[in-house]
Amino acid sequence: MPEPLLLGLDLRASYRLRLGEVKAVDGVDIEIPRDSIVGLAGESGCGKSTLINVLLANIRPPLVLKSGRILLDGLEILGISREEVRKKVWGVKVSIVPQSALNALNPTKRIIELVKDAIRQHTPASDQEIISLCKRRFEELNLPFDSVYKYPHELSGGMRQRVIIAISTLLNPRLLVVDEPTSALDVSTQKQVLKMMVDMKKEGIIDSILFVTHELPVLRQVASHIYIMYAGKIVEYGPADSVFFRPLHPYTKALMYSVMTPEPESRARGLVTIPGEPPSLLMPPQGCRFHPRCPYVMDVCKKSEPRLVPLSDERGVACFLHHGESVN
Amino acid sequence: MLEVRNVSKVFTVGLFSRHRIEAVKNVSMSVRKGEIVSLVGESGSGKTTLCRIILRLLEPTSGSVIYDSVDVTKLKGKKLKWYWSRVHGVFQDPYAAFHPFYRVERILYQGFNLLPRLDEGEKKRRVYEALKSVGLKPEEVLGKYPHELSGGMRQRVAIARCFILNPELIVADEPVSMLDASTRIGIIKLFSDLRDRFDSSVIFVTHDLGLAYVVSDRVLIMYKGVIVEEGDPVEVMERPSHMYTRRLREDVPLLYRKWEGF
Numbered sequence: 001m002p003e004p005l006l007l008g009l010d011l012r013a014s015y016r017l018r019l020g021e022v023k024a025v026d027g028v029d030i031e032i033p034r035d036s037i038v039g040l041a042g043e044s045g046c047g048k049s050t051l052i053n054v055l056l057a058n059i060r061p062p063l064v065l066k067s068g069r070i071l072l073d074g075l076e077i078l079g080i081s082r083e084e085v086r087k088k089v090w091g092v093k094v095s096i097v098p099q100s101a102l103n104a105l106n107p108t109k110r111i112i113e114l115v116k117d118a119i120r121q122h123t124p125a126s127d128q129e130i131i132s133l134c135k136r137r138f139e140e141l142n143l144p145f146d147s148v149y150k151y152p153h154e155l156s157g158g159m160r161q162r163v164i165i166a167i168s169t170l171l172n173p174r175l176l177v178v179d180e181p182t183s184a185l186d187v188s189t190q191k192q193v194l195k196m197m198v199d200m201k202k203e204g205i206i207d208s209i210l211f212v213t214h215e216l217p218v219l220r221q222v223a224s225h226i227y228i229m230y231a232g233k234i235v236e237y238g239p240a241d242s243v244f245f246r247p248l249h250p251y252t253k254a255l256m257y258s259v260m261t262p263e264p265e266s267r268a269r270g271l272v273t274i275p276g277e278p279p280s281l282l283m284p285p286q287g288c289r290f291h292p293r294c295p296y297v298m299d300v301c302k303k304s305e306p307r308l309v310p311l312s313d314e315r316g317v318a319c320f321l322h323h324g325e326s327v328n
Numbered sequence: 329m330l331e332v333r334n335v336s337k338v339f340t341v342g343l344f345s346r347h348r349i350e351a352v353k354n355v356s357m358s359v360r361k362g363e364i365v366s367l368v369g370e371s372g373s374g375k376t377t378l379c380r381i382i383l384r385l386l387e388p389t390s391g392s393v394i395y396d397s398v399d400v401t402k403l404k405g406k407k408l409k410w411y412w413s414r415v416h417g418v419f420q421d422p423y424a425a426f427h428p429f430y431r432v433e434r435i436l437y438q439g440f441n442l443l444p445r446l447d448e449g450e451k452k453r454r455v456y457e458a459l460k461s462v463g464l465k466p467e468e469v470l471g472k473y474p475h476e477l478s479g480g481m482r483q484r485v486a487i488a489r490c491f492i493l494n495p496e497l498i499v500a501d502e503p504v505s506m507l508d509a510s511t512r513i514g515i516i517k518l519f520s521d522l523r524d525r526f527d528s529s530v531i532f533v534t535h536d537l538g539l540a541y542v543v544s545d546r547v548l549i550m551y552k553g554v555i556v557e558e559g560d561p562v563e564v565m566e567r568p569s570h571m572y573t574r575r576l577r578e579d580v581p582l583l584y585r586k587w588e589g590f
Contacts, residue, residue, distance in 0.1 A: 043508035043509060043510060044508055186370035186371060186535065187370070187537075187576060187579040187580045187581070188575060188576075188579040190579070190581075191579045191581075191587070194590070195589075195590065198590050214508060214509050215509075215581070216509070216583065217538075217580075217581035217582055217583050218581045220581065220582070220583050220586070221581045221582075221586060221587050221590055222590060244583070251510075254510055255509055255510060256583075257513070258509045258510050258512055258513045259509070259538070259583055260512075260513070260516075260536070260538035260539045260541070260542040260543075261538040261541075261580070261581070261582045261583045261584075262537045262538050262540075262541035262542075262561075262565050262577065262580060262582070263538075263541075263582050263583065263584050263585065264562075265583070265584050266538060266541070266542050266583070267541060267542050267561075267562070270542075271513050271516060271517045271520065271542070271543070272513065273513050273514045273517050274510055274513075274514075275463075275514075277478055277480055277481070277510075277511055278508070278510070
């Protein structure tokens with residue numbers, strides 16, 4: 001097997017609060033193959049944004065790393081100094097487009113100024129070099145180059161998002177991490193932004209994308225692999241089509257049933273509800289964290305925690321219905 | 329039951345250079361008893377403006393809204409209270425609609441101001457029953473403040489008000505767009521429960537074509553302030569007549585079919 005672009009093992013990270021410890025990432029193993037688009041699906045509060053921070057080695061109090069190793073493109077990125085991370089990892093090996101990116105640009109600066117600031121974190125390039133780098137990339141992606149001389153508010157939402165993605169990948173990072181990049185856009189603009197990201201991968205500007213969202217239909221369109229996260233843990237993973245059409249974990253099934261798309265299959269299914277709400281990570285339920293909401297709950301689920309066990313076909317699931325192994 | 333006749337709304341903005349925005353342009357539509365209708369459009373299409381006009385939170389620039397053969401656009405005082413007890417709104421973020429210092433109990437009791445006098449026992453009975461209908465435990469939530477509830481629970485409280493009032497028409501403006509996937513369907517189901525139990529009509533105002541397609545009896549597609557297409561959801565999806573609907577159908581991500589060229 002070829003070496004994956006990113007390999008994260010036994011990742012554990014918590015927030016230390018006065019009320020106690022919030023184990024937002026609790027024993028996660030994750031692999032991002034080269035030349036792939038990996039979808040990370042989960043609901044708000046499941047720990048997916050924390051997992052992103054861990055994968056980026058962006059660990060700052062109150063977030064504390066408890067254990068884990070990450071190998072990104074041959075480089076061990078946990079345990080090195082923040083200065084080193086900033087120089088050798090961010091922007092070069094991995095870039096992120098955060099959820100709030102649309103509103104994160106400094107409104108008083110033209111976009112080109114922001115680009116210069118960002119690039120100089122990594123290389124001592126001259127203004128001229130940065131501008132020509134920018135220009136080439138914008139041409140490749142069919143974006144109007146004059147938009148870099150505008151202020152953020154002068155661009156439409158979709159254009160702003162595309163410009164952000166283009167400038168955050170100027171140094172050709174191998175991995176692009178995007179957190180709900182299209183949730184604020186209307187569907188036609190969303191499709192254009194998705195298309196641009198897919199094309200960037202095809203052209204080799206980036207190797208792989210980690211796409212974080214709770215919108216399964218979006219992942220269905222772009223992802224090659226899927227990870228499903230629930231209450232700080234990965235509960236299922238595998239090749240996208242196989243997870244979508246043969247979901248094994250009851251939570252994955254519930255997520256699939258909750259999708260409403262304008263297709264005959266969705267309408268025929270009707271409204272299938274699951275009881276309850278995702279648990280608080282401050283006090284997750286004993287045993288399997290999904291058991292209070294699970295229609296197939298058994299005695300063992302209330303007592304011990306199922307381990308994420310690899311099955312055939314590159315798939316894995318953490319559920320006693322599919323194997324008997326538990327943690328400890 | 330409800331009829332919107334040639335409604336337009338023009339906003340004027342700017343202090344010196346007056347600038348006119350026509351948010352809703354000469355829209356007519358109607359809702360029958362017990363019907364679930366979805367008004368679909370993207371941001372800026374005028375759907376929320378139309379929704380606020382129907383709820384009588386905004387006055388139209390021209391045209392009228394007829395409910396039970398009464399023109400409600402000019403209603404005031406007692407008559408307006410009567411209208412609000414019959415036509416009730418549920419909004420995207422109930423957090424913004426609830427008084428932050430009021431406990432759930434008080435928020436729900438506010439609803440009784442719109443109704444003829446009831447005795448305390450009857451009020452309590454109705455509040456308890458409403459909360460149970462929306463899947464909440466009265467003893468757990470009544471003493472809580474809105475910020476102590478999750479988004480899904482807040483939306484359930486907002487819908488509990490509908491169960492107390494039994495309105496004939498519920499206008500729900502993006503009621504689930506702030507909620508997570510697994511809680512969304514539960515909330516949508518409550519609206520269809522209201523229809524089944526009280527024969528209430530529901531207008532969903534949404535940008536989500538999938539939601540509209542799955543739950544409604546009829547969809548209205550709104551684009552740039554105009555209703556460009558209307559009909560049975562399956563019909564509209566299979567044979568969209570307007571260019572905008574066609575584009576929407578092509579661009580909305582599906583689960584069972586994949587886009588070309590991706």
